[in-house]
Amino acid sequence: xxxxxxxxxxYALVVFVLYVIITDPRKAADYVQIAFEGxxxxxxxxxxxMTWVADGAx
Numbered sequence: 001x002x003x004x005x006x007x008x009x010x011y012a013l014v015v016f017v018l019y020v021i022i023t024d025p026r027k028a029a030d031y032v033q034i035a036f037e038g039x040x041x042x043x044x045x046x047x048x049x050m051t052w053v054a055d056g057a058x
Contacts, residue, residue: 021028052058 017028020031
């Protein structure tokens with residue numbers, strides 16, 4: 001039962017993404033930019049944390 005729910009959720013997400021891309025490509029590009037900025041900020045924060053730990057957590 002859980003596998004079927006997961007498949008349905010994935011298919012629904014794919015359909016939604018395709019709908020957004022087809023109906024409003026500029027908005028879809030904005031979403032992608034926001035996602036990559038979030039990933040970049042998270043990676044930067046992890047790098048800062050690891051540098052802090054490597055410096056002795058001072």
